[in-house]
Each structure stands twice: as C-alpha cells, then as structure tokens.
Amino acid sequence: MGGHEFGAAVRQLRESTAPAAVGLPVGRRRVRGLRREELGELAGMSADYVRRPEQGRSHPSAGVVNAIARALRIGRAEYERLCALAGYAAVAGQVPNEIGPGALGLLERFTDTPMFVSDAAMNLVAVNSAFLALGHWEPTGGPWEWNIAWRTFCDPCRAFRQSATEATVHEAVLVARLRSTLLRYPGDLSLAALVDEMRSRSRPFDTLWRTPRPVTAYESSAAFVQPEGDPVTLVGSLLAIPGDDLAALLLTATPGSADAARLAEIVGGTGGPAVIRVGQSGPG
Template sequence: MATAEFGKAVRRWRDRVSPEAAGLPAGGQRRAAGLRREELALLAGISVDYVTRLEQGRASHPSAQVVEALARALRLSQSERAHLFRLAELAPPGPETVPAYITPSMQRLLDRLTGSPVAVYDASWTLLLANAAYAALMGDPSGWRGNQRNSVWRHFVGPGSRARHPPESLRAFEAALVADLRSVTGRYPDDRRLQQLVAELRANSDRFAELWDSGAVGRHEAARKTIDHPRVGPLTLDCDVLNVAGSDLHIMIYTAEPGTEDAERLELLTVLGTQTLVG
C-alpha cells in the first residue's frame, strides 16, 4: 500500500537526520539520534499532527508541495526525492517544471546564515525556504499555502509584504516582477502550475495584466529596502538576490550596516524570532 510505504520512508529518513545536520540545536535528552516529529514539522512547515498521520499511514495523497517540503527537510538526494514522490503516487518533477530542489550542500550553506534574514525562492518567486530571522522580519510564512507563497501573487493580488516601495521605484519593481515571470514562462512553457499562476494574476489584477500585455521589461538588482515592522518600527536594510548557477533558484539576503540603529533592530528581531513582543 503506497500510503503505508510513504509513511515508513518518512520515518526511516527522519531517523537518519540529526538535529545538527538540520541546523537545529540538539539539546536535552533524546531517545534517538534523528529528528523528532515536531522538528520535522517545523522544518517542513506543516503541522505535527499531519506528520504523525503521514507516518502512520492515516493521511493519503499528500500534495506535491508537501512532498517537496519533506524532501528538503529530510535532506534527500535527488534519487531519494524522486522515490518519495513516487511513493506519494505523484510524478517526480521533471525538466519541464520550475525547479524547486535545494541540494543538501546548499542547505548546509543556508544553515550557517542564521544571523541574517535569508529566503530561497524558485524562478517564479515562489517561496521555498525561509530561516527564522526572515520569518521574524517579514512575517511567519509557515501557514502560507499555494499562491500565498508566491511573491508576485502576494504583491498584485494578496496582502503584499512589509517592504515599502516609494512611488518612484514601485513601477520599476513591478516591471521587474512581471518580466521575471514572463522569462520563466519562456523557459518552462509546459509547467501547468506556472500557467495557472499567470492566468490567475491576469484575471485578478488589472495592474499585472497591463504590465504583462505591454511586454514590460526590467530586472531585479541589489537595493536598499525599508521594512515596516509592526513591533520594532521601520528598518532600512540592504537586500541582495543571489542566483544559484544550475538550479534557477534565488537566494534573498537582508543585511544592515554595522553600528546603525537598523542593525540593532535587526539583531533584536533575530534574537526574539516570531514571538509576540510585550511593550
């Protein structure tokens, strides 16, 4: 039975991954060297109850997004990832789809960037991974599902982000988003999820449709952004986007100039995480 085999595989690979390998503290008494269910749920951005039901074979047909998140959290190789997709009775993502695979070596690099807000996006600007500092700065994305995880959708249709865009730079930012998405559709013309995203954006945002139909061009560049944080106030930070060769992924990193008030506020957020601040 595929459902039972999927759960057994998740449990087997969970036992294989140590907290240190997953970038988590190993403190306290542990009955086994591997990850706890709570830790896997945290890393994958899904509920502990759902992890439990998957491992026990009581949850069927996990989505491709859930399988991808589990594969990343479990540090699976490409062949192991493909096997997990097949156990979920899903076709492993092929070359015609937007890549979402984060290699274990890239994951280890990201684990070391704990002092700065870091997020990984696929080529269509769908959020794949965000560290604790990023969640504290921009809002916890663990509950976001589907298009909620896509930055283009969030800007044109959804609630937007905490980043402030002055009127003089807003048009260039929007043009860059649309141009990026247009470029991605050219590289992955058979990706059905990407086609659906563009169709929904055109149907629900007159501004997106206008830019799309006009053939807007632009490119993302390093920039200083002001983040309006609801608890510590505005922070002006440098935002750099690194493109990973051969993977079509974007790594976004926020940093502050040392010795500034912005650096102090960012350090406070990094320490406090997403917990509610009491004034």
C-alpha cells in the same frame, strides 16, 4: 540569448564534469573535466562541432543541445538553462523546486541575515529563522500564499512597504523573471495558471506583462513594519543559484546604521532550525 552565452555555459559544464561521472577513465590529465574530443565522442559529433558553438561561431540545433545535455548527464535544471540560452523551449519542463546543497549552505551560513530561497516561479522553497523573525509574511491559506509575485500584486503583506520608486524596480524584476520562467517551462500548467490568474486579478501586473519595463537592478529596499518599535529598512539582493534554477534573496541593512542595530535586535532572539522548508501549493 546570444551564442556566446550558450557556448560559455557548455564550456563551464564540460570543464566541471568529472570523467568518471560519464563513464570515462580518469588517467593522467592536463585539463579540467572533459576534453572537447571526449564530449564530441559522447555526443556523437566531432570536436570541431563542439568547439564552434563553445566559441559562439555557430548556433546549435535543438538536437545538438539535447545531445550535449545527454552526454554530460546534466540535471533537468541545467538542461532547461541550456535550452533557454540556445533559444529553444524544453519539452514537458516543470519548474524544479528541489533545494540542493548550495542553497542549503547559504541558509545555514547566514543565520543573522534574513534570507529565503525561491524557485523560478517565485514560490518560496525554504527560509531561515531570521526571515521569519521579521514577522511580515502572513500566510493567507490561498493557493499561492507562498508565491512572491502573487503576494506582491494580488495579496500584499501589510507589514511590507516600499516607495513608488522601489516598488517599480521590484515589480519589474518579478515580471521579468516570470516571463523568462514561462518561456523555459512552457509545459508547467500550474505556472501558466498562475500567470493567467494574475493577469485577471491585477491590472498593474497585466500592464507590465504586456509591456515589460527594463530591469536595471536586482535589488530594492523596503520597510518592514514591526509590532513594537520603528520599521526597519532593508535592501533585498537577489542571487542566482546555478544548477538548481533557484534564487536566494538576502535582506541586509546599511552597516553601522540604526536599521542594522534594529535588525540585530529582531534576529538576535531567534532560535530553532537554521532552515525552514515552507509550503508550496503553487506551480513548481
């Protein structure tokens, strides 16, 4: 990751941190959040020392990253992100799987759109009723039954079908995300075990792990086979949820298409809660 990405992340965190949240008086302010001088004072460094990495003019040491994280009192997920952007591995990191208000809000607002939220290890954390209405995700009782990568490479859902081209895109995204997650959370033993088991069980996964394909897009389409009626083809679009190190996947149909009409039929009769938390026995 480049220094400009780290600097942009620090500036965004600084400007979004309320002074009262870090023990500073509020008073009259002409800028959002904290001033560079205030962050420097809290972190034990000069304002210029904060300015240079923010502007991408110097590479921070691991100690500087830790000092900034402590000064801003950020959560574990944001700390892991800063470490990754600066090129360091966080110590004793575990994949976070707490679903925050941002992710909950997405699931609650898009009730007619099949959607799930997953952690960085690609375990499903929560889904909405529209996602369950597709009926393709069949729990198997295995240790990683709720893990997207595992189900894709080692235990495919029978009612989920992709063309070779779409599968290539989908698989490249899964491997890229897992590789990035393992770099950010080297202390998560369950995550390491998942990767090792997948490399042993799936030759395609092992090949991609050793020689990753470039990720060109974070969306792909698939056909969801229905017990009655024609399959419905949907496009899955992956959205990052900043701060919690979670991601949301929305499944949508082309507006005005037969698939859109079929999807409306499928999810139209769903009831129950807007958010369904699902089991996680894998890493995270």
